Amino acid sequence: MPPKQPSEAPKQSSEAPKQLSEDCPTVADLSESELLALIFPRLNSSPSVLLGPGDDAAMVAATDGRTLISIDTQTQDQDFRLEWNNGYRTTGYDVGWKSAAQNLSDINAMGGTATSLVVSLTMPPATPVQWVEDFADGLTAGIIGLGVPDCSVAGGDLGRGREIAVTVAVVGTLAGQTPVLRSGARPGDVVxxxxxxxxxxxxxxxxxxxxxxxxxxxxxxxxxxxxxxxLPPLAAGPLAARSGATAMMDISDGLLRDGGRLAAASDVILDFDAVALKAHALPLEPAAALLGVDSMPWVLGGGEDHGLLATFPAGIQLPQGFTAIGSVQAVVQSHGSGVRIAGQAADTVGWDHFAD
Ligand SMILES: [Mg+2]
Incomplete structure (x- = not known):
């Protein structure tokens, strides 16, 4: 199929949600092959997917000789709601975009570039066909809009379930680079x-x-x-790898929690600068004031921006897109690895899937 061109900017939440009438067709009205026939034309193609959907397995180029691979699931009412308390309705487009973004981000965090996605979509029979079409559009728009046009959906699966669940596996290439792991941070590095x-x-x-x-x-x-x-910064990961990043990960569960993971893997202390953190909190203050809360917990505990946390040797110019927020320090025998803010132990407030 011909490559799909970037056709549209991300839809804005300020647009009125598409109203689906009572009698709009649902996935129960179509066979699987009829539904797939609606989905396929909405997907882009890419040179790395040598054989796409239609056979029992896809075939993907692996020119580097190594393959990065990761997987992630979004489940209705766990990771998103179809209708939120404030009235906003999550569209299929949103879920498609976010599914792509989360997975592309994990490849970015290794210093690589995604080449293909494999997508499993499970949904109730009453799901509107339009929702599924929007989902496919969102996947494509995410891949192209986030700047990875050499990536496409290589294959997938449709299934029936009690709620909507999307599992996406991503394959990526290092294009000759050394992968950047969580374990390489050294005392004296810049965070x-x-x-x-x-x-x-x-x-x-x-x-x-x-x-x-x-x-x-x-x-x-x-x-x-x-x-x-x-909007994860997908150009920043490979750039950081080329620029000598010593450790890296994407922030999916919050700066403090993910920072703690990187610190543990490297057996170091990450000491964040309070002034640098405040600079990130400042633009959020009008929203925090509207809700009568403090903006700093969003900066310390919020993860779904899928930004990158990386460490670099001191003295090098940070690659474009990165700003310093602290330094790596040696573990003090009595305390062990972890995260600090201005030298003080920081509570871990990020999201933990298995916590209460
Ligand atoms: Mg990750």
Missing amino acids: AVAGTLGRAAAGLALLESDVTVTDLSDEQRALLDSQCRP
């Missing part, structure tokens, strides 16, 4: 981040609030977009 911190968490707080979308400012609506259609 830096790329992308945004706390915006998706602020968007989540707004979605769960009583403030309706129409009462939000443009900037606050953009925070909803950060939650529903995150």
Whole structure:
């Protein structure tokens, strides 16, 4: 099939959600092959997928001789709601975009570039066909809009379930680079981040609030977009690898929690600079004031922006997109590895899937 060109900018949450009438067709009205015939034309193609959907398995080029691979699941009412407290309706487009973004981000975090996705979509029979078409559009728009046009959906599976669940596996290439692991940070390194911190968490707080979308400012609506259609900095990972990053990971569960993981893997202390963190919290303060909360927990605990946390040798110029937020220090025997803010132990406030 011909490659699909980037056709549209991400849809804005300020648009009225598409109203689906009572009698709109549902996936129960179509056979699987009829549904697939609606999905396939909505997917882009790419040179790395040598054989796409249609056979029992896809065939993907692996020119580097090594393959990065990762997988992630989004489940309705666990990772997203179809209708939020503030009235915003999650579209299939949102879920498709976010599924792509989360997985592309994990390849980015290794210093690689994604080449293909394999997608499993499970849904109730009453799911509107339009929702599935929007989902396919969102996947394609995410791949292209986030700047990875050499990646495409290589294959997938459709299934029936009690709620919507999307599992995406991603394959990527290092293109000759050494992968950047979590374990390479050394005392004296600079700690830096790329992308945004706390915006998706602020968007989540707004979605769960009583403030309706129409009462939000443009900037606050953009925070909803950060939650529903995150913009991970996908050029920054390979650039960091080429620039000598010693350790890296994407921030999917919050700066403190993920920072703790990187610190443990490297057996070091990450000491964050309070002033640098405050700079990330400052733009979120109007939304925090609207909700009567503090913006700093969004910066420290919010993860779904899928920014990058990386360490670099001291003295090198940080690659474009990265800003310093602290330094790596040696473990003090009595304390062990971990995260600190201005030398003080920081509580771990990031999201833990298995915590209460
Ligand atoms: Mg990750």
